[in-house]
Amino acid sequence: MRFWLLNSFFFLSIASCIDFLGTFGDTYEILEENGQDYIERKMREKDFQKQMLENAQDQIKKATNPMHLLPLCMKDGEKTIDFEEMIQNEARRRQIDLNDPVNKAKIASIFSVFNIHYLILDVNDNRQVAYARENNFKELIVSNGYVYDSRLEDFVEKSFVLPKHMIKDFSLQCVPTALIFDTKTKKLLIKEIDVSKRK
Numbered sequence: 723m724r725f726w727l728l729n730s731f732f733f734l735s736i737a738s739c740i741d742f743l744g745t746f747g748d749t750y751e752i753l754e755e756n757g758q759d760y761i762e763r764k765m766r767e768k769d770f771q772k773q774m775l776e777n778a779q780d781q782i783k784k785a786t787n788p789m790h791l792l793p794l795c796m797k798d799g800e801k802t803i804d805f806e807e808m809i810q811n812e813a814r815r816r817q818i819d820l821n822d823p824v825n826k827a828k829i830a831s832i833f834s835v836f837n838i839h840y841l842i843l844d845v846n847d848n849r850q851v852a853y854a855r856e857n858n859f860k861e862l863i864v865s866n867g868y869v870y871d872s873r874l875e876d877f878v879e880k881s882f883v884l885p886k887h888m889i890k891d892f893s894l895q896c897v898p899t900a901l902i903f904d905t906k907t908k909k910l911l912i913k914e915i916d917v918s919k920r921k
Contacts, residue, residue, distance in 0.1 A: 790865045790884050794847070795896035795914045803892065805830075805908035811891040838903035838910065842884055842894065845871045849920040850898045854878075863888070865897050 755763075764770045809829050813820045820826045841859040843850040845867035854862060855877050862874065862881040869881050888894065892901070892912055900913040 790886065790889060792842075792844070792865050792889075792894060792897045794844075794918055795898065795916050796918050797914070798916050799914040801893075801912050802909045803912065805910075808891075808910060815887050815891070838901055840901045841898055842888075842901065843898040845869075845874065847897075847917075848873075849917040852920065853898060853915065853917050859900075863901075 809820070809826065812818075812829050812832060813825070816829075818825045818829060820829070839859070840861050840863050841854050841857075842863040842865055843854060844865050845851055845862075851871075851873050854874075858877075860877070860879040862878055863884045864881055865884045869883060874881060892910075894912075896914055898915045898917060900911070900915060902911045902913065903909075904911065
């Protein structure tokens with residue numbers, strides 16, 4: 723114990739005697755602009771603000787432009803697709819060889835793991851939005867309109883744009899159309915819904 727105390731006192735006494743020796747070698751001023759200052763300066767520039775506004779308007783325009791203008795369903799209708807056909811369609815789209823059992827299992831898991839309960843609709847039509855709300859559709863596939871429409875915020879959990887391949891794979895004819903996958907029967911129900919008489 724006494725040894726450690728003596729050692730500590732010795733090093734402290736040496737440290738107290740050392741003078742600042744100054745800076746050795748060349749030193750250079752930092753030329754890079756502070757990141758926060760740079761962002762704030764750019765945001766004050768008119769050209770930058772104009773470009774940001776144009777980019778935002780362009781994104782809104784893309785989101786609201788017609789995507790797939792499917793007609794309104796004028797009568798109710800139902801059809802089903804077998805699980806095997808769904809796998810074949812998905813494999814064909816992804817160009818995957820189903821002769822490999824591993825590949826087939828991967829494709830099959832896409833449909834067996836997730837609980838498919840979607841409504842495909844045109845969100846520019848208030849009748850279709852009202853139907854989605856009344857029938858508790860939490861996940862929507864938007865065929866036309868703005869995916870982040872404010873009318874969907876209070877009841878929709880997910881919404882995304884209708885992929886073009888789904889129109890062909892599921893032979894979609896009109897909107898709104900519900901896609902409901904039954905994990906027990908391994909079939910996808912494609913249900914066309916007539917909302918034409920709604921106000």
